Amino acid sequence: MAVANKRSTMALFSDPSDHYCHRVRIVLAEKGVTVDVIDVQNGKYPEEMLEANPYGTTPTLLDRELNLYNANVMMEYLDERFPHPPLLPVYPVARANSRQLVQRIERDWCRLADIILAAKSKPAEVTAARKELRESLIGVSPIFAEMPFFMSEEFSLVDCCLIPILWRLPLLDIELPRQAKPLQEYMERMFAREAVQASLSKFERDLR
Known part of the structure; x- marks a missing residue:
């Protein structure tokens, strides 16, 4: 059972290298929310976080009496x-489509990024995941020429989930070819966005 939060301000326990934490930080920055971002790394979890989150995972969000420890739940709550x-x-069909896109990003791209980044992954698995992720991104690149944001006229939670993966392409050892120009132009626009810049941890800034 979650312990009541004693903080007077919202707090986010965030791994500065984790792309799931990064997506929540982008949402917070887009909303201009006043929040204490507490870096958590190397398994050194503060007692306050462990009391609020029975799984001991990041991200963990504390807002008064509410404790959340699923990134997607956090984003929709915020x-x-x-x-x-x-x-x-606003409309249910469009909202459902956005949620489904988030799930597809997680199944198609976040899963592969996690394999590449996991210390326990075997070299053959990493090579295969890197190849699949690169080819998949190249394959969808033309879509980014159709609208200013990912399959949308407005910046959305879908972009918040995709940007952290794209920001980590150097870390994933993935270089996009010239034919992925629409995706590269999307990346340039998103990376220059004020909220995206504000969301970056020192670790993430050092990647680019």
Whole structure:
């Protein structure tokens, strides 16, 4: 059972190298939320976080009496708690499509990134995952020429999930070819976004 949060301000326990934590930090920055971001690394978990999160995982968000420890739940909560600017469409069909895109990003791209980044992954697994991720990104690149954001006219939670993976391409040892120009232009626009810059940890800044 979650322990009541004693903090007077919102707190995010965040691994500065983790892309799931990064997506939550982007949402917080987009919303302009005042939050204490507490870096958690190398398995050194503060007692306050362990009391709030029975799984001892990051990200962990504390907001008054509420404790959250799933990145996607956090993002949707923050979008509802701080409605401006909205990061999910208003209409149910469009919202469902956005949620489904988030799930596809996780299954198709986050899964592969996790394999590449995992210390326990075998070299053959890493090579295969890197090849699959690179080819998949190249394959969808033309889509990014159709709209200013990922399959949307507005910046959304979908972009918040995708940007951390794209930011980590150097870490993943993936270089995009010239034919992926629409995706590269999308990356340039997103990386220059004020909230994305504000969301970066020192670890992430050092990647680029």
